[in-house]
Amino acid sequence: MSTWSKRTKAVHHGTRRSQYGEVSEAIFLTQGFVYPTAEAAEARFVDAGEDEFIYARYGNPTVRMFEDRLAAMLGYEDCFACTSGMAAVTGALTALLKAGDHVVSSRALFGSCLYVLQDVLGRYGVEITLVDGTDNAAWDAAIRPDTAIVFFETISNPTLEVVDMRHIVAAAHNVGALVLADDAMATPVFSTAQECGADLAIVSTTKHVDGQGRMLGGAICGSRALIRGPIETYMKHTGGAMNPFTAWNHLKSLETIDLRVRAQAETAMKIADALAGHPKLSAVRYPTHASHPQHALANAQGASGGTVLAIEVEGGREACFAFLNALEIFTISNNFADAKSIATHPSTTTHQRLPQDQKDALGISMGLVRLSAGLEDPDDLIADLRAALG
Numbered sequence: 018m019s020t021w022s023k024r025t026k027a028v029h030h031g032t033r034r035s036q037y038g039e040v041s042e043a044i045f046l047t048q049g050f051v052y053p054t055a056e057a058a059e060a061r062f063v064d065a066g067e068d069e070f071i072y073a074r075y076g077n078p079t080v081r082m083f084e085d086r087l088a089a090m091l092g093y094e095d096c097f098a099c100t101s102g103m104a105a106v107t108g109a110l111t112a113l114l115k116a117g118d119h120v121v122s123s124r125a126l127f128g129s130c131l132y133v134l135q136d137v138l139g140r141y142g143v144e145i146t147l148v149d150g151t152d153n154a155a156w157d158a159a160i161r162p163d164t165a166i167v168f169f170e171t172i173s174n175p176t177l178e179v180v181d182m183r184h185i186v187a188a189a190h191n192v193g194a195l196v197l198a199d200d201a202m203a204t205p206v207f208s209t210a211q212e213c214g215a216d217l218a219i220v221s222t223t224k225h226v227d228g229q230g231r232m233l234g235g236a237i238c239g240s241r242a243l244i245r246g247p248i249e250t251y252m253k254h255t256g257g258a259m260n261p262f263t264a265w266n267h268l269k270s271l272e273t274i275d276l277r278v279r280a281q282a283e284t285a286m287k288i289a290d291a292l293a294g295h296p297k298l299s300a301v302r303y304p305t306h307a308s309h310p311q312h313a314l315a316n317a318q319g320a321s322g323g324t325v326l327a328i329e330v331e332g333g334r335e336a337c338f339a340f341l342n343a344l345e346i347f348t349i350s351n352n353f354a355d356a357k358s359i360a361t362h363p364s365t366t367t368h369q370r371l372p373q374d375q376k377d378a379l380g381i382s383m384g385l386v387r388l389s390a391g392l393e394d395p396d397d398l399i400a401d402l403r404a405a406l407g
């Protein structure tokens with residue numbers, strides 16, 4: 018199985034068939050499991066085997082199929098599936114940290130990640146240093162002998178900054194720190210977190226895995242020792258395990274993820290090409306586009322820049338809102354990676370509560386619009402954007 022390509026694994030890896038030999042993965046919508054004898058129950062609590070389950074908060078056959086499949090796609094040994102991307106981020110951090118530990122993270126973060134790092138972990142005595150993620154020297158200066166965890170988004174949401182993963186991983190491992198990569202924007206299809214040495218890749222499966230705007234989910238992928246050790250222990254006792262219905266939907270979605278994400282990434286690049294230099298825009302940002310300041314790094318680190326791009330509309334809030342309201346195919350929403358194309362205004366929605374100085378530092382201006390390329394015809398999307406800009 019390990020010689021299969023990612024695309025084949027996405028369809029088959031980890032399938033467990035019941036005695037009925039069903040073709041499509043079954044959904045085991047059950048909380049508990051019965052034991053043939055009291056002795057068998059006792060034995061399972063002492064040491065549960067690979068396909069022996071106890072309680073759905075600990076594990077479930079449908080969830081386990083999804084965990085095995087996603088781990089194999091990302092190149093990791095194992096995975097723990099969670100209720101949401103934020104449950105995965107929070108679970109991984111709190112499972113591994115204790116009071117007095119030091120964490121270094123890039124400053125360009127999803128708002129909820131910033132809250133967990135600064136507000137939640139700060140309250141429990143974890144020290145956080147935020148750095149400019151694009152500045153390798155800043156990472157080198159911030160990582161100390163007592164740094165326990167280094168955290169970053171491989172491609173940042175919503176400003177599409179790219180971090181030099183190999184450099185940061187080397188600096189972190191040099192002091193024995195673990196590297197946690199929030200891999201939501203990179204997509205499971207194009208992720209290189211494992212190749213670049215990240216110890217854990219954290220995925221909001223709400224995004225490209227579901228890909229159709231339905232399920233909330235998350236996953237933590239890494240070595241078997243970390244996943245079935247501290248991560249599983251923490252997650253199973255604190256209640257963040259994915260439910261079987263979500264896992265079943267995700268298994269079905271993984272069958273099409275390669276086709277969907279490749280098409281959406283191609284569309285994102287086409288939009289970036291079509292809008293670059295548009296007189297009503299001061300910037301177009303897409304990681305692997307020639308106009309992106311880090312395109313060389315983005316191209317070296319991944320085969321694609323993902324399915325999301327950002328544009329900066331000239332003329333402040335009024336012009337930007339007029340543009341958003343004139344869009345006919347793009348819907349105004351705050352998710353991304355849906356089959357439907359989505360336009361987001363981070364400054365007044367997802368990042369509304371961020372203080373102005375932090376918005377300025379991150380480049381979240383009044384004119385910034387995040388565009389998520391869906392599965393519509395790219396020519397229709399480009400025409401929609403051009404008409405709304407007009």
Ligand SMILES: *Cc1c(COP(=O)(O)O)cnc(C)c1O
Pocket residue numbers: 101102103104106127129130170174199201202221222223224233234235
């Ligand atoms: C969406 C997102 C999350 C949170 O995922 P949910 O599934 O919404 O909880 C975390 N990090 C990044 C980078 C995201 O884009």
